[in-house]
Amino acid sequence: MSNHSTLQKDFYRESGKCLSSFEIWKKCFSPNLHFIYLLRTTQKHPRSTFLGKIWRLILRHYQIKYGFQIYPETQIGAGFYLGHWGSLVINPKAKIGKNCNIAQGVTIAQANRGKNEGVPEIGNEVWIGPNAVIVGNIKIGDNVLIAPNAYVNINIPSNAVVMGNPATFTINQNATSGYINNKID
Structure with a gap:
């Protein structure tokens, strides 16, 4: 490929x-x-x-x-997939890795003040559910599932499932298994 x-x-x-x-x-x-x-x-x-x-x-x-x-201007890796259309906002300075799925209603935004001032950096093989919000100078690791309606303003390690507002995560080696299909190398 x-x-x-x-x-x-x-x-x-x-x-x-x-x-x-x-x-x-x-x-x-x-x-x-x-x-x-x-x-x-x-x-x-x-x-x-x-x-x-x-x-x-x-x-x-x-x-x-x-x-x-x-x-x-947004840096988006290969294998980008938009699950549904409509109401999606991604800051042009954000970085998104390869094989990422983003659903409708998602916001990936810049924080203009506070300890996380800046934009998110999202790793490879990340699945972002409907209406999730990812904001600030944070890093999302590889193989991360962000549940619908999650508000993420903290760093998330690789191999994690994220949910809630405020976000909490649990480590799961198979976080995106079955969610990200037809991955590219």
Whole structure:
């Protein structure tokens, strides 16, 4: 899978097979996959170029249409998967690892004051449930499941299940087993 594009790796997560450019285009009837296609295409073009400006305008239109507030500057690893479309906010300075699933209603935000001032850094193979909030200069480890409606403003080690408001976690070596399908290498 190493010789495939990031876009192909993202779409592999949905289908479990490597798709041609035409097959990827056909799957863009799904709003979440269409947005990933537009996001990855926009990320290929520097902001200062003519194509970069055009793609950012197109992406902005679909951010509003679909409810995804994800910017091309956001560092997102390959194998990115949006489970459902609508009402999703990710700070452009946030970092997200590979093979991450994000559900609807999630906010990954910057804290502007306090001991955790800054933005989150999320590891690989993290599943983030509906309406979860991750905020501040915190680190989320690899193989972490963040339950629906969790409010996370603390560091979370790898191999953990996170739940509640305020967040608490338990160590679980199989935290995302069955939640993250079709992982890429």
